[in-house]
Amino acid sequence: MAExxxxxxxxxxxxxxxxxxxxxxxxxxxxxxxxxxEVEIEPGVFEKKGLRYGENPDQEAALYELVAGNLILGECEFIKPGLGLISSLKESDFIQFGKHPSKINLTDIDNALNILRYLTEKPACVIVKHNNPSGVAYGTTIEEAFLKAYKADRIAAFGGAIALNRPVDKACASAIAEQYFEVLAAPEYEEGTIEILKKRKSLRIIRIKKLDKLEEYAKYRVIEFKSLIxxxxxxxxxxxxxxxxxEDLLPAVAIKDGIEYRCLREPDEREIxxxxxGWAVEMGVTSNSVLFVKNECTVSIGTGEQDRVGCTEIAIFKAYTKYADLLCYEKYKIPYKQLELEIEKGLRPKAQKEEIDEETKEKKAGLIGAVMISDGFLPFRDSxxxxxxxxxxxxxxxxGSVRDWEVIQACNEYNPPIAMMFTGQRAFRH
Known part of the structure; x- marks a missing residue:
């Protein structure tokens, strides 16, 4: 049965x-x-196969590529044939098929590219798990971008899908190979990197050559379909x-009973x-969502909640959980939950956990100085x-909330005041 x-x-x-x-x-x-x-289904035997399965092993699925036609609706012209990314992958683009891709493997990479197309200025990494980013970061090198994105949520990154916007070098390949991931997509792989990555036999290693022109996809729209029961x-x-x-940011201004409310402090350049x-990351997060960003790296991502303040609280809880786990892993090479278990069994001193908890509390889980991003307006000041x-x-x-004035007032009550800007755009994603 187990087999x-x-x-x-x-x-x-x-x-x-x-x-x-x-x-x-x-x-x-x-x-x-x-x-x-054309895949090898057993040693020496090749057959034409499509997706392994859909979201689950008992769901059939298929991938289709747009090959002809050009859709224009109203004044909007949609993406044309010949610009395929995921849907146009060939056998040669799968450097290693690994466990053969399923729907989730490819849609995770697709959503990573949905975010990455807005982050092209510097080396960037997006790690996605169950169609939500777990960590997103810019770096001075592609290795640094990966490590920052990975450390943003080491727990959720396990078994995730990685998308990079720069060629993989040996340093980055070595860092990736130390952990377990399902999929890796990059525009190219430098000499010697494939041998390093193939140590992970189940890893799907994918080359998507058009990633070096990903910024062009920031202007394209597609038609989205939702099937009903x-x-x-x-x-x-x-x-x-x-x-x-x-220049796309709007000042946070509201009128209430003829009185204008405006934030007392403008955001500085780092916050901007x-x-x-953060807004680029929001393009790929399931709503309701709140996320925290600092130095162009996600600190925590709260996803898919029904209420705004609840999502904020969950994102904060996740920040503390992930921060403590990373401290524990870097110090003792074990997860925080394992540390708790070993202390409970008397295998480690309680002081080890207390030290990590104290540092996490003192650093406020890396949230000090972070920017909060919300995909929908704040209906109350509670968040x-x-x-x-x-x-x-x-x-x-x-x-756009009727209580924008109250939220602005809340920001102004803190010392120093909290800066706030509006987008004028909601980013719900279901």
């Missing part, structure tokens, strides 16, 4: 989907071809990030950079008050 359970995760499920799809919008037709790759479909236009530079960086206790210095949010 059968393991086998289902490695079995490639045959899908019933047609080799071609045609989607018609009025008098315009888009044509898609199903992707299949009754067989109906909702279609919508994909969202583009409108906050790309300092973190706001722009400000919760975050302010942990040292955040600035906030970026869409604005």
């Amino acid at each position: 059968d359970l393991k086998k289902m995760y490695r079995t490639i499920v045959e899908d019933p989907f047609p080799s071609e799809l045609r989607i018609t919008f009025g008098d315009q037709t888009l044509i898609y071809k199903k992707k299949r790759w 009754d067989g109906g479909i909702i279609v919508q236009v994909s969202q583009l990030n409108k906050i790309r530079k300092k 950079k973190d706001m722009i960086f 400000v008050d919760v975050a302010a206790k942990h040292g955040i210095t600035a906030i970026l949010q869409p604005g």
